Amino acid sequence: MEQKLSKDELILSHSFPTSKATWQKMAEDCIALANHNGGIIQLFIPENTYHKRYFKTFSKNITQFTQGLKYVYLKPNQSTSVNQLKLKVYPSSASLISSLPTINNNLSKHTVISQMEKPNTPTIQIQELQQADIPTDLIQLKYGIQHSPYPILMLDKNNKITMANKAFQRLVTANNDDLLNQPITSFLTNKQTKSSFKQIWQYVNTGQVWQGTIDFQGAPRDSIPVELAVTPILNSQNKPESYLLQLKDLRESIATQQQLKQLAFYDPVTNLANRALLKDRLSMALASQRRQNTYGALLFIDLDHFKQINDVHGHSQGDAVLKECAIRLSSILREDDTLARIGGDEFVAILLGFGSSSQSAKIQATSTAEKLLGSMNEPLIVNGYQHYIGASIGVTIFPKGLETAEDLLREADTAMYGAKSAGRNSVLLFESSMFQAVRQRYQIEHELREAIENNQFEIYLQPQVDIDEQIVASEALLRWQHPTNGLILPAKFIPIAEDTGQIVAIGNWVLVKVCEVIADCQQQGKGISIAANVSAHQFREPDFVSTVKHILKTTQASPSLLTLELTESLLLEDTTATAKIMSELAALGINFSIDDFGTGYSNLGYLKKLPLKELKIDQSFIRDICIDPNDAAVVETMLSLAKHLNLQVVAEGVENKEQAEFLNKLARIKMQGYLFSKPQPVTDFLALWLNKPLTSERHFE
Known part of the structure; x- marks a missing residue:
C-alpha cells in the first residue's frame, strides 16, 4: 500500500504488542522517530486493563527520551481496532523514516512500510494526514514553553513531573x-514548606489558581526562593487531571532589595549602621529606657587627626583605617549596643541597660568611653603604615526628660567638641552649660573668616636667649585683635581653625609676615632667626613646598633665618613623606625644630631620619625641674640625646632664675620664657632689637 507523506506530520499504526519485548522494540522505533526533531507523540490506546498494563512499560521507556507524552484511551467503537495502537508524531520529514532502525534506509517516502519477517513483529503503517489538520499551535506552544526564561513544569494528578522546561532544569x-x-x-x-505545599494543593484542587512564594531545593541542596503560580488543568468533570507550575527565581530581586537596604541603612565603608538607622534605633532605645525606667548612654566619637591620613595617603588608605577603627570600637561594645558611622571620622555608640541610677549610668558610660579611647590610642598598622590617631569622645545619658533623638545627638556632639577643645584625646560628659560654649565656638568660627579677610591677626615675637641672656633668636606667636573682644590668645581659636581648615590660610599669612620681618632686619644689617609654627594641615597641603618657596622669593627673606616648628606627632605620621618635604625645604637652607619635644610618642627613630636642627623641651618638663627629680632626669636625658645627635636645644617656659641656673649647669642651650620677656608686638620687638641691644640688666617689659 502506497501513501503520500506529509512533510509536517506522520500517523503510525501499530498492532498492539503482546509482550514486553515487542513493546520495547516499538518504543525504540518511536523514540528514533520522535527525537529526530524533538517531536511530540500522541498515543491512542484501547481502554482495557490488559492494554493499560502493557502501556506502562511503553510509557516508561519512551518518556526517558522525549520532552512530553500525550495519550488518549479509546473505547472499542472509536474508529480503531481493539488491538490497534495509533501514534501521531509532529513534526516529520522524509528524513525521519530513514532514522527508524527497523526500516530500510533506501525506501522512498511513498513506500508502504511493512515488517513481517518474524512473528509478532509490529506493523507500522504510514497514513496520510491533511495539512489543514496539523496542530501547529501545539508545536509553537511546546517551543515557547521549552525556551521560556521562566521555569515551567507539568505535573500529573499524582504530583509527579511529566514535563520540565530548560529553565527549570537550570534552576535545580x-x-x-x-x-x-x-x-x-x-x-x-523542609517540613514547613512541604506542609505549605499540601495546603496549596488543597486550594488548587478546588479548581482555583494559587499564587505566592515558596522555597525550592536546588543543588547542591541550596534553598531557592521562588514566586510560584499553580494552575489546575481540569477535565470535563471539572476535576484536575494535571497541573501547570510557573516559577520565577527571586534570588536576584532579593539580593537587589538587600543591596538597597544596605545602601539605605548601612555605611558602605565600615558596614556599620549609618545616620538613618542610628536615629531609628536611638528613638526606639529612648522609648524603651523610658518604659523600663532605666538609663542608657549616647557616645559621640570623633577621631583626632584623621584628615592627615587622607591628605598624605589618599582616601583608600583612609577608608582602610576607618574599617580598622570600626573593628576596634566594636570589640569593646556589647552585642546589644549599636555602633554607627555617621560621616567622615565620626562614630556614635548607643549603650543600654545601665540600671535605674543616673549617677551609676554616668560612671558606667564614662568607663566604656575610656575603654574606647584606650583602643584608639594604640598604634594602627594598616597596609604597612603605622598611624597614631586618638579620639575625642562626648557622652550623654538618657532619658532626662522629653528629649528627642536629635537632642541627644546634639548633646553628645557638644560634649565631644568640649573634649576636643580641652586638648583632644579625652572623654567629656555632657552638661547643660556646654551649650554656651557651643554658641561661642560657632561665633568664633564665623568671625574667624572675617578676621582673615579684615587682617585682624597680629604677629608677636618672644625672644630666645643664650646663657648670657642675649637674644639670639625669636619665636613668632599669633594673636587675634578682635574688634570688640580685644586680644584673643591662640588657644581659644587655633583648635577651631584646625577643625574648619582655616588654619592653612592663617598659617600662610603668618609665614608671609615672619619672612617680611626677617627681610626687614636683613636690610638693616641685623638679621635674626625667627621660628614659626606650622600646623599638620598646612604641612600636608600638596602645594606647601611651592608656597614656602614663593613666600621666600617675594619677601627676599634668607631661608637660613627661617625655622619651621613641627609637632612631634606630625613627624611620626608617615616619616617617609615627611622626610621628603623637609628635605626639599632644608635644601633651600630652612631649619626645622621639634616643638614640645617629649610630649608625643616614644619612638625616637625618626630623629636620625629627618633633617632636624633643634628640639624644644616642653615647658611641662621645665616647670618643676628644680623640685621634681623625675623632670630633672628627663631633661638631662633629652640634653644628652640632643648632644649625641648634634641638635641644638631650646627650653620653653623658663620663668625664674632657679630654672635658668639649673639648665645652664647642664648645657649651653637657648632659653625662652617670661623670665626674659613676654611675647611682644613686632614693632616693639624690632625697636629693641635694632636699636637697643638686650643685656642681662635689661629685660622686656
Missing part, C-alpha cells in the same frame, strides 16, 4: 531524565 541543576516522574515534593526544602 538537573537534567530532564532525572526530573521526569519525580514527585514535586522532592524539590521542597
